[in-house]
Amino acid sequence: NAGVTQTPKFQVLKTGQSMTLQCAQDMNHNSMYWYRQDPGMGLRLIYYSASEGTTDKGEVPNGYNVSRLNKREFSLRLESAAPSQTSVYFCASPGRNEQFFGPGTRLTVL
Amino acid sequence: LAKTTQPISMDSYEGQEVNITCSHNNIATNDYITWYQQFPSQGPRFIIQGYKTKVTNEVASLFIPADRKSSTLSLPRVSLSDTAVYYCLVGDSPRDSSYKLIFGSGTRLLVRP
Numbered sequence: 624n625a626g627v628t629q630t631p632k633f634q635v636l637k638t639g640q641s642m643t644l645q646c647a648q649d650m651n652h653n654s655m656y657w658y659r660q661d662p663g664m665g666l667r668l669i670y671y672s673a674s675e676g677t678t679d680k681g682e683v684p685n686g687y688n689v690s691r692l693n694k695r696e697f698s699l700r701l702e703s704a705a706p707s708q709t710s711v712y713f714c715a716s717p718g719r720n721e722q723f724f725g726p727g728t729r730l731t732v733l
Numbered sequence: 734l735a736k737t738t739q740p741i742s743m744d745s746y747e748g749q750e751v752n753i754t755c756s757h758n759n760i761a762t763n764d765y766i767t768w769y770q771q772f773p774s775q776g777p778r779f780i781i782q783g784y785k786t787k788v789t790n791e792v793a794s795l796f797i798p799a800d801r802k803s804s805t806l807s808l809p810r811v812s813l814s815d816t817a818v819y820y821c822l823v824g825d826s827p828r829d830s831s832y833k834l835i836f837g838s839g840t841r842l843l844v845r846p
Contacts, residue, residue: 656834663838664838665820665836665837665838665839711774713777715776720782721782722777722779724776724778726775726776727775
């Protein structure tokens, strides 16, 4: 039982490049979330998916797209990366009383 | 979602009890109060959750007064490994379909030898 897993752990992009961050959970949870965390700041919600087949915008959705591929997987795509998207990205999935977070993806956009 | 206010940082020494207070004046009737801990380069980790009065688990206690406009996380006898950022969050239950967490900047706790 791995909980929430994310790939890759690290990524460096050039401005304008695209990439997809992958997240998977093996806890059979309905909801999944993507957050970003800038240095010294709290987490900010980008997008979430309350159930398979649905997605909704969070606080900071601009520049991102998401896909809830199935119940297990929720991906985050940057179509044209910008330096302002340099951050650590966390995927999460809530259980009965708490959110379970993945280990994060550290993304640098040059 | 109710906004929370907590101290930016706190210092303590090993073996002391640490109390971190969070203000949430606009808490709604259905809102729970949840605390998370985050170490550098890791995702946040759930510590404790409560609705009213006092909740205790093996890690911490959470005190919530009757008006629920604030809460206090109590960490007994802290150790160096408790150095982390602590987030206070207020929102509905994970069991609700609209559930989502809004994080503030948290409290940076530094435990000194």
